[in-house]
Amino acid sequence: MQGCAGNAAVREHGAPLTPAEREATWLGQWARLSGSAHPGKSGFALLSSGQDAFSLRVLLSEQADRRLDIQTYLMGDGQTTRALLHRLLGAAERGVEVRLLIDDIGAVGQGRQLAALDSHPNVQVRVYNALSVGRGTLTGRVLASAPQAARQHRRMHNKLWIADDALAIVGGRNLGDEYYSASEPRNFTDLDLLALGPVVDALSQSFHLYWNHGLAQPIGRYHQVDEGAWQALLASLAEWFETSIDSPYFADLRQRYADIEQGPLVGKLHWGEGVALWDPPGKPAWRGRPAFGRTMAGALLDQVGEPSERLTLVSAYFVPGRQGTRLLTELAEAGVEVEIFTNALEATDVPVVHGAYQARREALLDSGVALYEMRAEHEPDADIGFSVGSSASALHIKALGIDADRVFVGSPNADPRSVWWNTEVGVLVTSQGLANEFQRLTEIGKSPALSYRVGRTPSGRLYWQALVQGESVELLREPGSLWRHGGAGVSRLLRLEPLL
Secondary structure, eight states: OOOOOOOOSSOOTTOOOOHHHHHTSHHHHHHHHHTTTSTTOEEEEEEOOHHHHHHHHHHHHHHOSSEEEEEESOBOOSHHHHHHHHHHHHHHHTTOEEEEEEEGGGGTTOHHHHHHHHTSTTEEEEEESOOSSSOSOHHHHHHHHGGGHHHHTOOBOOOEEEETTTEEEEESOOBSGGGTTOOSSEEEEOOEEEEESHHHHHHHHHHHHHHTSTTEEEGGGTOOOOTTHHHHHHHHHHHHHHHHTTSHHHHHHHHHHHOGGGOOSSOOOEEEEEEEEEOOTTGGGSSSSOOGGGSHHHHHHHHHOOOSSEEEEEESSBOOHHHHHHHHHHHHHTTOEEEEEEEOTTTOSOHHHHHHHHHHHHHHHHHTOEEEEEOSBOOTTOOOSSOOSSSEEEEOOEEEEETTTEEEEESOOBSHIIIIISBOEEEEEEOHHHHHHHHHHHHHHTSTTTEEEEEEOTTSOEEEEEEETTEEEEESSOOSOHHHHHHHHHHHHHTOGGGO
């Protein structure tokens, strides 16, 4: 579940680049020079702005010389996805080897476009844990999955973007407008980690293992297109880009980076030790629930150990279960400052998951755990810190802050699905500077203009404290529509917690 790329005398096709090959690229040289004053360390930067996260992916696509490796759970249609596909085909035309690995559920309805992309001589597209039927619509896919439900509900949830085996982006963002502050009326508040240095070797190795696993199948096995289909795709993307270049989103990007006070796309690099962690790629095909020690979550817990001062957990979907609740309450009762930051019922896109969290909320509060829930609408003048592009948002971050010097950023939520059923990837960093930056971001997120602080009255009743039109209020009914409350209630009624 963790490792570094080896240096084979003869590199097989698609294997991680050798050090000499990597350093022959512009990005490889930049990474080497950046790290020359920090031997043995890796460099890291947090990407909290959706606009910056998108622009950096574009930049890496344009600067890559040898290879772009992209691993994603979902790929939605939209202006950011089309722009990135346009850049990827442009890179392929320059001779860059492009490899896209997407979970098969995220490829539903996009088979012909992905096959057209794959038809380019320098592009390969593979789908993970695939089905040969029901590929046109999500409804058809769900029905086709029923006979293999024990395996088909397990998905590859990893998100990676690696350029020339020199720079990597890992975190919560899939491909889609809502992850890059380009969607209206609602976007995700998300977080990525940019990495360079030795840890990228390990992340490249993780991609290589998934790419070459039997569960990763060429898209051409399921969708046939003409040999030159990529040319028509490139032409249509180029035509779309010409007519969309002045869209409000792209115009805002140009203005954002033309402003000298905006500063560089990537801020200060923090140097430290990085450990890349990932689930074994064959996990979706395992029978039954795996042993905890075989999962990425188990490896992460071993690496983290027991916090001594502080634990900050940020998770879009928070389902601690019985064991997780016990672990968190024991830490809080031992004097560790434990803070949980998740979505409010009114903000979550999956109310049924929130229902499982509701069942554990009082026990967490009673032990001293602090609970913050992100609101669906923030106050108009709030300094949000995270760029979401509109007043409506939902949390999508998956991160941990441990004591004063460690941060984990990756793809897993704090829920049973991420632990037992899906595959995940992330990086644990030891760097006080990065930990301080992460803590500053979470402090902004906990602001009453952005989030509810959940508490209990002396009589034991729950309340949600927030700032509304400049006034501090305590709501005694959990904010959220009737259907959201109903969805959360179904989760508790049917005891769905182990599957969420």
